[in-house]
Amino acid sequence: MTxxxxxxxxxxxxxxxxxLIKRISDLDLDINSHMSTVEKxxxxxxxxxxxxxxxxxxxxxxxxxxIEDIEAIEIEENIVVKDLAEKLDVTPSxxxxxxxxxxxxxxxxxxxxxxxxxIVAEEFGVSIKPIDIEKDSEDIGIDLDFEDDSKDLKPRPxxxxxxxxxxxxxxxxxxxxxxxxxxxxxxxxxxxHIGASTIRIGKEKIVFLDTPGHEAFTTMRARGAQxxxxxxxxxxxxxxxxxxxxxxxxxxxxxxxxxxxxxxxxDKPTANPDRIKQELVEYGLVSEDWGxxxxxVPVSARNNEGIDELLExxxxxxxxxxxxxxxxxxxxxxxxxxxxxxxxxxxxxxxxQKGTLRVGDVVVSGTSHGRVRAMxxxxxxxxxxxxxxxxxxxxxxxxxxxxxxxxxxxxxxxKARHYTEIRKEKIREEQMKASQKVSLDDLFEQI
Ligand code: GTP
Ligand code: MG
Numbered sequence: 494m495t496x497x498x499x500x501x502x503x504x505x506x507x508x509x510x511x512x513l514i515k516r517i518s519d520l521d522l523d524i525n526s527h528m529s530t531v532e533k534x535x536x537x538x539x540x541x542x543x544x545x546x547x548x549x550x551x552x553x554x555x556x557x558x559x560i561e562d563i564e565a566i567e568i569e570e571n572i573v574v575k576d577l578a579e580k581l582d583v584t585p586s587x588x589x590x591x592x593x594x595x596x597x598x599x600x601x602x603x604x605x606x607x608x609x610x611x612i613v614a615e616e617f618g619v620s621i622k623p624i625d626i627e628k629d630s631e632d633i634g635i636d637l638d639f640e641d642d643s644k645d646l647k648p649r650p651x652x653x654x655x656x657x658x659x660x661x662x663x664x665x666x667x668x669x670x671x672x673x674x675x676x677x678x679x680x681x682x683x684x685x686h687i688g689a690s691t692i693r694i695g696k697e698k699i700v701f702l703d704t705p706g707h708e709a710f711t712t713m714r715a716r717g718a719q720x721x722x723x724x725x726x727x728x729x730x731x732x733x734x735x736x737x738x739x740x741x742x743x744x745x746x747x748x749x750x751x752x753x754x755x756x757x758x759x760d761k762p763t764a765n766p767d768r769i770k771q772e773l774v775e776y777g778l779v780s781e782d783w784g785x786x787x788x789x790v791p792v793s794a795r796n797n798e799g800i801d802e803l804l805e806x807x808x809x810x811x812x813x814x815x816x817x818x819x820x821x822x823x824x825x826x827x828x829x830x831x832x833x834x835x836x837x838x839x840x841x842x843x844x845x846q847k848g849t850l851r852v853g854d855v856v857v858s859g860t861s862h863g864r865v866r867a868m869x870x871x872x873x874x875x876x877x878x879x880x881x882x883x884x885x886x887x888x889x890x891x892x893x894x895x896x897x898x899x900x901x902x903x904x905x906x907x908k909a910r911h912y913t914e915i916r917k918e919k920i921r922e923e924q925m926k927a928s929q930k931v932s933l934d935d936l937f938e939q940i
Contacts, residue, residue, distance in 0.1 A: 496530040500611045506543060509615045510608065516543055565622040569918060571925040572610050575601040581617050591616045604925035641819035641847065649818045649881040650691070650698035651811035652844060654717040654750075656741035657727035659706035662757040665794035666727055667703050670804065689829055689842055689884030690871040694804055699811070700844070700882050702829065706737050716897045718744035720827050720844055723810050725803070726754045726778075730764035730791070734772040742776050751810050752778060753788045755803055760793040818881035823902040824848035828858055829884065831893045839893040842886050843879075843900050850879045854902045855909050856887070858894035860916050862909035865889050 503513040585601035724745040779785020792799035831841035866889030
């Protein structure tokens with residue numbers, strides 16, 4: 494059903510919102526919808542009932558308020574009292590005073606909704622209108638879901654996330670794969686963030702994401718599963734299925750990501766791979782050699798055992814997925830981690846999902862934006878471009894973006910700034926809505 498704002502209806506009737514609300518309540522209509530808006534039918538009824546009456550009073554109203562002569566000021570849907578005061582060119586206490594008769598005991602830092610603000614503004618003889626945010630964002634023409642023509646799609650490397658319970662050997666397994674030594678660099682041997690790395694096997698590339706197994710990092714594991722094509726579930730053969738193993742299974746299932754199980758630490762004397770397979774059955778993962786369709790590879794990250802077979806299986810699953818993306822379009826990617834670096838400023842690691850990201854591109858990510866000043870790959874080398882699936886660290890952003898946010902290329906810096914402003918506005922609005930206890934709606938519900 495279409496809703497009409499009270500203030501718009503009032504404008505149409507050439508009276509003030511306050512006046513209109515008073516008259517509606519005088520009419521004793523059975524309108525129990527939110528009083529900041531009314532249904533279209535109700536608006537018609539109100540117009541009909543008030544129309545003639547309003548016409549005869551029109552002159553008085555105009556003379557009283559003299560509103561129409563002043564151009565409407567644009568304000569946010571929710572505005573903080575002191576900001577409104579500034580826009581109206583009055584003091585915050587003057588605004589607060591006008592709010593009291595409306596039953597709103599606000600301080601100058603409290604937000605009020607648009608309709609309340611419009612009543613206050615009218616008291617000062619000022620007309621206001623809401624900023625049209627939706628219209629603005631459409632102007633930018635960003636379409637993240639923009640479908641690529643199948644003829645433009647080219648094969649891309651699989652993104653594989655390594656998941657599992659704390660200390661089951663995820664980072665060690667990746668080390669064995671990369672033959673580097675990330676574990677040694679990690680504080681206390683616990684993975685703090687998602688590390689992204691690219692490895693090459695013959696002609697093929699695989700992109701790996703390491704996730705922390707510590708229970709506090711649920712969102713990181715969930716995020717990892719979302720950007721992933723394949724999950725490697727690491728289970729220590731001497732330990733078994735543990736809480737974060739189960740959680741990882743659930744994340745992968747929720748994201749509809751195929752799972753390849755790596756039964757790790759088979760070098761340990763207490764290792765019992767069959768017991769792991771047995772425990773996994775309970776979670777719907779039945780090993781192939783037990784008649785199911787879950788690939789289980791016994792490995793030892795420590796002794797480099799089973800690594801080649803694991804990679805072979807990963808490539809096999811990837812092949813079946815026929816992963817493709819269009820590299821010839823404006824890049825869209827996802828931030829997997831971001832932080833403020835003392836020397837470099839905000840740095841963010843992004844995985845390009847579609848298109849090619851280039852140094853010099855103007856990007857937006859949440860409330861952060863900027864021109865890509867430099868890009869560094871997972872080996873620490875400066876690169877000029879990043880194609881689909883490839884992780885890169887990006888320098889040049891205005892602030893630290895949030896992990897999990899999209900990052901996308903826009904035409905120019907003006908658009909980038911504009912878009913982040915809209916985003917900031919929306920966040921402010923949401924925060925205000927959450928903190929706002931007294932609104933005009935509450936007030937009228939009491940009448
Ligand atoms: P979080 O990131 O903290 O969740 O841990 P993780 O799963 O990355 O485990 P990590 O690779 O840090 O390994 C934990 C411990 O298990 C370390 O002491 C490793 O040396 C040991 N470890 C890992 N893989 C093996 C293995 O195949 N055999 C044996 N014996 N020990 C292993
Ligand atoms: Mg780790």
